[in-house]
Amino acid sequence: MKKEGQIRIPSGCALSGIFSKNGTPVAGDKIVTSIAVMHDRSNGLGGGFAGYGIYPEFQDCFALHIFYETSAARQSCEEFLDQHFEIVNLSKIPTKKVAGVIDEPQIWRYFALPLPHKLAASQLDEKEYVARCVIKVNSEISGSYIFSSGKNMGVFKAVGYPEDVGEFYRLEEYEGYCWTAHGRYPTNTPGWWGGAHPFSLLDYSIVHNGEISSYDANRRWVEMFGYRCTLQTDTEVITYIFDYLLRRQGLTLEEAAHVVAAPFWSTIARQLPEDREAYTYLRNVFSSLLVTGPFSILFGFEGGLMALNDRLKLRSMVAAEKGDLFYVASEECAIRAVEPELDRLWAPRGGEPVIVRLNKKKEGAEKLCQCQ
């Protein structure tokens, strides 16, 4: 089959997210139930999930989820991993045969720590070391693709409808404080396992509904800083933009959101002087990271979740709260399916980030934050 970039198919997607602010674990089947309601928004060519807080027993290790197309690819990749990491634990990711999910690659999971002497010799911090290793594998070891590389979190994705993908990965056996989900309807490129959402680097993960008109401008910018867009699908670049802005440039989430979904100049002109200055600065300095075209995204990170729409709100998104639980989805029905009675439901404005984080005070949250 032709892969991303070798073919173009002109054509929506579905997103859903659940976040438990007090850290109470939510089982994976709840997010599957939610995304399944929006079945008609995807076409069976991609489904995926990101779960946070799912590996408390290995919370200090980077959890590497890897697709291998061949055993030879696995051998080459494992050789590389052995040279760079101490592998604390490795196994195939448990899956279940599901009629709607076929042609699976080999899917492996490694709980890994950077080798101390290699890390010291690299003069990099731990995250940069791991990010570089991930980029190297994905761009240089043919047939190997590290699709998840954060601590105490994991991405699970496949070609298929999201409800089938959830069943395939046995998500009911995991629980975490945050889940995001994606149902794919690829519009420009065919579906393949690596091209399914979420796209992830370290603890950052992105699920996306939309189409990025600015893809190549964005790609050229991030590739100047060592990222490699290996999938030729647009969403991947958003993950690297956020990694660049947050981890490497040290911007706040709000600032990063205002770079990616910057207001119109005419809107900036009407702001209070202080805001006007800040927004003007961000638009000028990071003009190549403005993402144009329709999008709604959920951005997962350690301890939090951000929902963001393009400035024109060309893709739908609703958010809701019930007690300490936060919900966000492309359609209200996906929230009602798992939480019929809500305290509050609203439609966020275009370009206005909705950010939720773990409550710091409570015991459960503190426990989850220790791994930072």
Add this chain to the structure above:
Amino acid sequence: MVIQAELLDFQAINEAIRSAGNSPVEIHGCCGQRYIGDGLADQQVEIFGTPGNALGAYLNGGTILVHGNAQDAVGDTMNEGLICIDGLSGDATGYSMRGGSIFVHGNVGYRAGIHMKEYGEQKPLLVVGGTAGSFLGEYQSGGTILVLGLHSKDPVPVNNFCGMGMYGGRIYLRAEHLPSDFSSRLTSRPAEEADLKEIQPALEQFCRLFGESMEEIRKKPFYVITPNSSSPYQQLYAAK
């Protein structure tokens, strides 16, 4: 006839509605099924729950009542009839409406009334009890949009780019002042008695449908917005 929607897809729901002939239908437990009542005429459909996108698209008469919130593209290209939503309604509510009326008790999303049009006696009406997102009445060429901003603290009940690209029809905003980004491509004036008389039946119907008070509505002034034909619309997104 009562339809329990929990395990039904949109096709089964629409077939059940059609099988009821002209008798009223109630749908319970609705959760996201799209296209409900599309192209329907002369029937009454009452929905409990959250109907999916494109509710009442191409509606050609009759009534759809929703006890709950509706999602996107309610009444897309509807021609006749009445849609009442006792809740919120999503983006592109009343998209390309060409006749009939939509009443929403709460807020509507972005691009409500986009591409609304009229011809001869066919004059669509969209009444929003709460506030509206950006691009209200974008490219509107006919019909009437009312936004009341009830139970809202905002002095103006619309977000940015109200009436962008509008070239026909009217928007009535119940507001303390005009939007701060009010376009020079539009004209506005405080509503006069004749204007208020024109919208009085719509306001009365709104109050009847949702139990709101006319006295409350009258507490704030209305602005009437129409296109400025001496300064027509120019591109927003890119200069030629």
